[in-house]
Amino acid sequence: MFMESAMLERSHLMVVREVEKQGSLTAAADVLNLTQSALSHAVRKLEQQLGTPVWTREGRSMRLTQAGQYLLGLANRMLPQFEQAEARMKQYAQGERGTLRIGMECHPCYQWLMKVVSPYLASWPDVDVDVKQRFQFGGVGALFGYDIDVLVTPDPLKKAGLRFEPVFDYEQVLVVAEEHALASVAYVVPEQLASEVLITYPVETDRLDIYTQFLTPANVVPRRQKVIETSDIMMQMVASGRGVAALPRWLAEEYAERMPLTPLKLGKKGIAKKICLGVREADRSIDYLAAFVALARDADWTRAKIRTKR
Missing domain, CATH: 3.40.190.10 (Periplasmic binding protein-like II)
Known part of the structure; x- marks a missing residue:
């Protein structure tokens, strides 16, 4: 005899996140476009599948258990990645190129980056740029996790699947x-x-x-x-x-x-030192990403900056 294994689904994480965010099943049901009875049924089924309570009920409010807190953390990490992936797929489907997400591991490089971004946006009007200057995760992990597409760093790490291009x-x-x-x-x-x-x-x-x-x-x-x-x-x-x-x-x-x-x-x-741009090996052929790396490496103003005054 085999026990039915508990399988987490994206919808489960959405329920956990919204119930916690809204504070009640009624409010969460409105956001999720469900009836309250349907959401109550989904909550009971989830707890039955997991074999442990996810919430404790306190009147009309609900408080997460330790297991629920773990699921909430998972939801906060995973759901934004699903949402980003869906947005990217929609852009591809509509013929748009998408967003170039740049992570910064070099605090003083922000001024340098702005000098690259300005001509880049002019050359690629169908590409948006998002700069993550203070992300709370390691740069290499962010590249592997598809949280960013380019990492600006003075300290590249050799990792399989990543390529670091020296800029100047x-x-x-x-x-x-x-x-x-x-x-x-x-x-x-x-x-x-x-x-x-x-x-x-x-x-x-x-x-x-x-x-x-x-x-x-x-x-x-x-x-x-x-x-x-x-x-x-x-x-x-x-x-x-x-x-x-x-x-x-x-x-x-x-x-x-x-x-x-x-x-x-x-x-x-x-x-x-060297400033390097890190990208995923699999993405090096993406035209707008390759163009950004080439612009950062070859622009006239970049060459001017490396001629230090004596």
Whole structure:
């Protein structure tokens, strides 16, 4: 004798999400275009199939059990992917090219990206662009999970099924105020930052080049680390003498043109980096995606940015 196995369906996840969101079966039934009796039947059947309560009833309201909370988390992860897939299929069916979703693992690269997006949108009027600047998941996982189509990163990871295209080289530099004591040195050594306030983006220290390639190998820590999310505010703080920060040279020099700032080489040899665009191998032949990578790599303004001022 075989027991009927419990099989979760998309409709089950939709029910869990809407009942939790609306707070009652009556309101959820309206959203799902069901009668209340039909939704009540679906709820009972789901709990019977699973063999465990999903909700506890408190008068007219319903509260998720531990099992229900797990299903809600699953619904919040999976349903947006279904909805995105359906939207993409609809675009294909209607002859539209869709949306290019770009994930950012490089905080200071937002200004760089905007310089690519503008001519790209002009060249591809039937493609929309969505930039995810603060997604709360790893970039590689986002590519594999189809949450994004392109990953902008200075730290590519070799993974089967992914391809990382180098876009341009750049140098990571230290930015200090023009009046700072270090502003006149030819290059900075790690020990000189031991007494400084280091301003960084809200990124783990093991993903910050100023730590991994400069301070940590020398067993040096700054006097204090201050986290700021935007480049503009960060540079304002540096210019006012509130700390020092590390940025790509091209961006540091853009700020130095309008603010009292000085970019400095990190170490005698400097820190060389690359911006890469990661895509899924299977998607490399998609014309509008390939065009974005080619534009980012070959545009005249990109070549101009890698010519650093001496």
